[in-house]
Amino acid sequence: MSTEDTVRPTARAAAKAARREQLLEVAKTLYAKHGFHGVRLDDLGKGAGISAPAVYRHFSSKEAVLEELLVGISEYLQSGGDEIVAGAEAAATAESDARSVLRRLIDFHVDFAMSEPELIRIQDRDLAALPEESRRTVRRLQRSYVSRWAEVVARTRPEWSLEAATVRVHAVFGMMNSTPYQARRSSAEVVGVELRAAASAALGID
Incomplete structure (x- = not known):
């Protein structure tokens, strides 16, 4: 396996972890401000700059x-x-x-x-x-x-x-x-x- 093959999955994993943390930070702010029931999955995606379906790559709901x-x-x-x-x-x-x-x-x-x-x-x-x-x-x-x-x-x-x-x-x-x-x-x-x-x-x- 080449160094490039090793780096790519690692970089992808790091990017995915960073996006997950970003979603958690967005959720923390929105849930605190509007309440859990006042926030939609779309709102979480929008706050993180991604689509609602993309949120499902990180969280099931x-x-x-x-x-x-x-x-x-x-x-x-x-x-x-x-x-x-x-x-x-x-x-x-x-x-x-x-x-x-x-x-x-x-x-x-x-x-x-x-x-x-x-x-x-x-x-x-x-x-x-x-x-x-x-x-x-x-x-x-x-x-x-x-x-x-x-x-x-x-x-x-x-x-x-x-x-x-x-x-x-x-x-x-x-x-x-x-x-x-x-x-x-x-x-x-x-x-x-x-x-x-x-x-x-x-x-x-x-």
Whole structure:
């Protein structure tokens, strides 16, 4: 096989992957703005500069695009939280070390909330549009992510039960996930600083 024969499939695969990512970005913007049910497959193709039939080369339906967005971000959060906790697990026995892990989790989630407000809005509004199996997958990943946080919170505040820590974590997620959209007139730096401070206070490590 010649070098040219090798390069051509690789270039085609790269172009296809780039187009797929472009479609996901277009969908993220349109779904957040108009809602899943307010967007047609034609709209996705038009936004990416291709025909509606060409979209089918990448996704079988607009529901498949929604699955990619919502399952994908849930997987990202769950694996990111696991990495942070697993990477520091041996050192997280002392309260001070657990606090350090919790601060890294807060930084991780604030960075997500600040960079992906569209995905947060889509999940809040359009999760029910996912097929049942995908909804279950998202819920399972979310429960795992919350559990990771709650375990760390309970280590930093041993006087709190795991149930109490879980309630606090849910409350903090609600705050972090809603604020970036509501505070768009404030600078990103101010929003980020205040979110981190408020989350730390709510979880008992201020």
